[in-house]
Amino acid sequence: xxxxxxxxxxxxxxxxxxxxxxxxxxxxxxxxxxxxxxxxxxxxxxxxxxxxxxxxxxxxxxxxxxxxxxxxxxxxxxxxxxxxxxxxxxxxxxxxxxxxxxxxxxxxxxxxxxxxxxxxxxxxxxxxxxxxxxxxxxxxxxxxxxxxxxxxxxxxxxxxxxxxxxxxxxxxxxxxxxxxxxxxxxxxxxxxxxxxxxxxxxxxxxxxxxxxxxxxxxxxxxxxxxxxxxxxxxxxxxxxxxxxxxxxxxxxxxxxxxxxxxxxxxxxxxxxxxxxxxxxxxxxxxxxxxxxxxxxxxxxxxxxxxxxxxxxxxxxxxxxxxxxxxxxxxxxxxxxxxxxxxxxxxxxxxxxxxxxxxxxxxxxxxxxxxxxxxxxxxxxxxxxx
Amino acid sequence: xxxxxxxxxxxxxxxxxxxxxxxxxxxxxxxxxxxxxxxxxxxxxxxxxxxxxxxxxxxxxxxxxxxxxxxxxxxxxxxxxxxxxxxxxxxxxxxxxxxxxxxxxxxxxxxxxxxxxxxxxxxxxxxxxxxxxxxxxxxxxxxxxxxxxxxxxxxxxxxxxxxxxxxxxxxxxxxxxxxxxxxxxxxxxxxxxxxxxxxxxxxxxxxxxxxxxxxxxxxxxxxxxxxxxxxxxxxxxxxxxxxxxxxxxxxxxxxxxxxxxxxxxxxxxxxxxxxxxxxxxxxxxxxxxxxxxxxxxxxxxxxxxxxxxxxxxxxxxxxxxxxxxxxxxxxxxxxxxxxxxxxxxxxxxxxxxxxxxxxxxxxxxxxxxxxxxxxxxxxxxxxxx
Numbered sequence: 198x199x200x201x202x203x204x205x206x207x208x209x210x211x212x213x214x215x216x217x218x219x220x221x222x223x224x225x226x227x228x229x230x231x232x233x234x235x236x237x238x239x240x241x242x243x244x245x246x247x248x249x250x251x252x253x254x255x256x257x258x259x260x261x262x263x264x265x266x267x268x269x270x271x272x273x274x275x276x277x278x279x280x281x282x283x284x285x286x287x288x289x290x291x292x293x294x295x296x297x298x299x300x301x302x303x304x305x306x307x308x309x310x311x312x313x314x315x316x317x318x319x320x321x322x323x324x325x326x327x328x329x330x331x332x333x334x335x336x337x338x339x340x341x342x343x344x345x346x347x348x349x350x351x352x353x354x355x356x357x358x359x360x361x362x363x364x365x366x367x368x369x370x371x372x373x374x375x376x377x378x379x380x381x382x383x384x385x386x387x388x389x390x391x392x393x394x395x396x397x398x399x400x401x402x403x404x405x406x407x408x409x410x411x412x413x414x415x416x417x418x419x420x421x422x423x424x425x426x427x428x429x430x431x432x433x434x435x436x437x438x439x440x441x442x443x444x445x446x447x448x449x450x451x452x453x454x455x456x457x458x459x460x461x462x463x464x465x466x467x468x469x470x471x472x473x474x475x476x477x478x479x480x481x482x483x484x485x486x487x488x489x490x491x492x493x494x495x496x497x498x499x500x501x502x503x504x505x506x507x508x509x510x511x512x513x514x515x516x517x518x519x520x521x522x523x524x525x526x527x528x529x530x531x532x533x534x535x536x537x538x539x540x541x542x543x544x545x546x547x548x549x550x551x552x553x554x555x556x557x558x559x560x561x562x563x564x565x566x567x568x569x570x571x572x573x574x575x576x577x578x579x580x581x582x
Numbered sequence: 583x584x585x586x587x588x589x590x591x592x593x594x595x596x597x598x599x600x601x602x603x604x605x606x607x608x609x610x611x612x613x614x615x616x617x618x619x620x621x622x623x624x625x626x627x628x629x630x631x632x633x634x635x636x637x638x639x640x641x642x643x644x645x646x647x648x649x650x651x652x653x654x655x656x657x658x659x660x661x662x663x664x665x666x667x668x669x670x671x672x673x674x675x676x677x678x679x680x681x682x683x684x685x686x687x688x689x690x691x692x693x694x695x696x697x698x699x700x701x702x703x704x705x706x707x708x709x710x711x712x713x714x715x716x717x718x719x720x721x722x723x724x725x726x727x728x729x730x731x732x733x734x735x736x737x738x739x740x741x742x743x744x745x746x747x748x749x750x751x752x753x754x755x756x757x758x759x760x761x762x763x764x765x766x767x768x769x770x771x772x773x774x775x776x777x778x779x780x781x782x783x784x785x786x787x788x789x790x791x792x793x794x795x796x797x798x799x800x801x802x803x804x805x806x807x808x809x810x811x812x813x814x815x816x817x818x819x820x821x822x823x824x825x826x827x828x829x830x831x832x833x834x835x836x837x838x839x840x841x842x843x844x845x846x847x848x849x850x851x852x853x854x855x856x857x858x859x860x861x862x863x864x865x866x867x868x869x870x871x872x873x874x875x876x877x878x879x880x881x882x883x884x885x886x887x888x889x890x891x892x893x894x895x896x897x898x899x900x901x902x903x904x905x906x907x908x909x910x911x912x913x914x915x916x917x918x919x920x921x922x923x924x925x926x927x928x929x930x931x932x933x934x935x936x937x938x939x940x941x942x943x944x945x946x947x948x949x950x951x952x953x954x955x956x957x958x959x960x961x962x963x964x965x966x967x
Binding site for chain 2: 271277
């Protein structure tokens with residue numbers, strides 16, 4: 198059984214920060230989490246980041262961010278799993294505290310995507326695919342989303358418009374989140390008429406890149422109880438992987454890693470899908486939201502899209518998702534996204550989600566995917582009172 | 583107290599692999615470690631890598647390598663801390679097993695530096711420095727080594743020739759290691775006449791980049807005892823960090839992170855420098871070897887170079903270092919180096935170092951540095967019998 202609780206959370210808004218370096222972004226989120234936990238230092242730091250080497254010529258973020266955030270000298274490394282880097286950093290923080298060797302660990306996800314100094318963003322993001330078999334053929338992240346969406350439409354006889362509900366919901370929630378990148382509401386008609394990025398993926402199917410940082414502090418449950426009034430327990434934590442290339446999968450419409458990591462995390466937590474009050478999933482593309490709902494057991498294969506159609510994913514629905522806007526409207530700062538998801542579940546469980554609050558949230562799940570779900574990181578969090 | 587033992591090790595030779603992809607390199611080392619441990623699968627995989635994104639357009643190595651090495655589906659992430667990535671991956675494997683949540687973990691360090699598809703190697707390596715303050719000014723890793731070496735010479739009144747002993751020793755040991763990149767012996771006279779790379783750093787001060795992979799499997803001590811005849815205990819494990827930029831340090835000749843991580847790892851192990859039979863240190867430059875010996879307590883400040891002059895670092899000396907050639911002669915495949923060091927200490931403790939064997943090795947220490955020692959990962963290993 199896990200003996201880990203969250204005592205502090207922090208985040209910056211997701212947007213384009215033209216005058217802020219990556220170290221500043223990380224620092225802002227770390228400082229906010231330290232303030233939230235009423236502490237001034239931690240023992241270890243796990244940085245979730247995917248693109249700083251390519252886009253900012255900066256690797257070695259562990260040492261850099263630790264120092265810049267006033268934590269010079271502590272254990273600090275970067276954890277990378279493409280756009281699941283943030284979730285993976287959270288997982289390392291959990292393992293570190295669970296080991297008993299680290300008292301207090303901080304996971305910070307940080308990404309700065311709108312200030313290219315080297316490689317273009319699209320090329321940098323594509324390194325999350327299989328370089329020798331996919332990138333070599335010119336595949337991009339959006340192209341990958343298109344392959345999967347096209348197949349889903351073909352298998353289940355759907356139109357582009359059938360995915361609208363995911364984006365409409367994300368934007369409705371994002372409109373209520375002052376930290377979201379896009380705060381405009383979106384109508385289904387506008388969704389259907391959106392410009393194509395990689396057919397059939399349109400502008401409103403794909404989550405936008407952005408700059409931002411989010412941060413979570415964990416310690417043992419006993420210490421957490423003494424330290425803060427509302428600790429949130431980490432009751433499930435798991436990573437699973439799948440083939441990196443889509444061509445190696447028997448069925449590109451089944452997210453095996455997402456299924457396995459969700460199953461493991463829920464087993465560890467002793468909960469079933471019905472017990473989960475909200476699910477922060479990885480809606481990098483609308484079809485990925487549908488597949489994530491299916492893989493985690495909230496819908497039968499081929500029926501995830503119906504939860505959006507039937508408005509079951511809204512705040513009052515059967516399984517609320519993207520409650521602060523999700524990747525689509527809050528924004529998707531690649532390697533930071535997984536930590537944003539944890540922060541958002543915590544805010545819901547603590548009853549601090551303000552206009553985005555869902556009623557009486559007790560158990561929340563966050564799932565962060567790398568590229569086409571080749572990596573899936575799932576955490577189940579629970580109110581501890 | 584740590585409850586972690588090493589049950590399998592594997593490595594490829596370090597050289598230029600023009601016809602081998604990064605996934606193949608990782609697989610070779612993993613397969614060798616699995617064979618060595620007489621098992622066919624592990625529960626989690628930590629990939630130490632620095633440069634695959636820049637040089638091979640390939641990130642997301644966790645999922646890729648797990649699948650390619652026959653471990654599809656397992657927990658797998660990449661850990662990065664510049665050229666300390668390998669040591670950092672080993673540290674995550676140790677934390678994972680110590681947590682009790684992962685039974686068997688594998689750390690693989692892998693790097694492919696001689697096949698540039700994008701960024702030049704020197705530029706890619708420089709992302710381990712401070713991008714905004716050092717790289718911006720044109721500093722490279724060799725330039726950084728030069729700044730430190732120049733200061734060391736100035737403070738202690740030394741000539742270039744005073745560093746010869748480190749490279750002569752490394753090459754003497756490398757000559758006996760069939761897996762080393764350079765197997766030529768080196769004479770002190772030739773060292774002094776070597777072409778300059780970044781004055782005063784010459785060709786024979788600087789460790790060469792190379793391609794290679796090394797791999798280590800860990801599990802709990804009890805399980806290890808049942809599984810293999812000669813488990814090696816991990817009795818100390820620590821990471822410490824320092825400022826990324828040299829300009830932020832009070833004294834660029836004192837490796838604070840190296841000192842702190844060595845101290846912590848030795849305390850955990852209950853050993854003193856005198857108890858340590860060999861020290862695989864990070865001789866990326868001859869001066870870094872001198873500073874590492876000083877920081878770990880084997881020499882007074884300013885006197886590390888004397889251990890080389892007095893031949894105290896050889897196989898029969900007071901503190902043998904670089905026993906398989908070190909970074910200088912075995913080769914320095916950046917993000918893989920830290921795992922090579924662990925493999926080499928294991929081979930010594932198991933009495934399997936063949937021509938490189940030092941007599942009756944019971945306790946060994948490995949220390950992997952990121953850039954100028956902004957990250958330092960130290961592990962103390964002990965023969966368990």
